[in-house]
């Protein structure tokens with residue numbers, strides 16, 4: 106046995122691994138964030154208002170282990186290469202945790218999504234929320250949700266919102282719950298149009314939009330104003346007004362991005378949106394929203410979800426529907442062993 110093997114064995118025997126598992130749901134923005142403030146810190150240029158969605162989840166276990174020479178990431182059962190984008194982003198988050206906890210230990214991360222990854226279904230939101238909570242806990246940091254949200258935001262701004270339950274606002278650095286899951290009797294029907302990863306990440310799409318869209322300034326002005334109007338409508342429990350503003354926010358965001366050449370929608374997305382609008386015209390009140398990917402999300406009152414779902418299932422290009430509802434923020438499933 107070499108000296109290296111002997112010391113590795115001794116390290117394993119002393120096993121100082123500290124572990125925690127966290128579960129987080131993705132969220133979708135009803136009032137969208139698109140664009141970042143100048144400078145470092147990953148701070149959104151506009152406020153956003155989201156709903157955290159039960160019905161889809163990421164579960165992540167982080168184990169700090171003094172015997173590791175590098176962080177390891179296994180995503181949906183697949184070990185990620187040292188320089189894979191997901192692995193690099195995970196290590197950046199862990200580096201912040203290590204600095205705060207005054208440790209140099211590397212960590213093993215195992216993360217599983219029960220829905221398509223990196224295709225515009227907010228897997229980075231639930232992924233970084235779960236990773237932030239699990240890693241801070243595993244490192245022994247006794248942080249409140251706001252502090253964990255700030256850690257998550259630095260990796261993916263929308264992830265800060267998944268720390269909280271129900272309807273959540275992200276304004277500058279701060280994420281906070283605005284209303285609980287029962288504030289609207291809402292269902293969100295996620296119309297999955299592909300299982301593939303998207304070609305342009307949100308981060309890149311935002312940069313290109315800021316650099317090249319002639320409508321970017323108008324977007325920032327309009328998004329800031331309509332966020333406040335939406336918050337008022339939400340606090341009144343006004344489904345119709347929240348829905349109208351949500352559909353408008355999504356279309357404004359995509360119009361702004363499209364003017365810079367960034368197109369996330371496909372024919373299937375637009376077919377599903379057309380069906381949402383046809384339902385609305387015929388008295389079944391539904392609204393559509395679209396994130397940085399080709400899936401259409403349909404907002405509908407809970408008691409009308411079955412009817413809307415049947416109509417959307419018949420739309421060509423809609424592969425399947427995931428039914429979600431306002432849900433809880435990120436939570437721990439297990440602490441240090």
Ligand code: 2P0
Nearest residue numbers: 134137138261262263307308396397
């Ligand atoms: C949102 N999206 O408010 C908007 C609407 C997608 C469309 O936030 O660059 O993964 O990592 O902060 O948070 C998705 O972008 O982007 C997103 P980064 P993130 O939900």
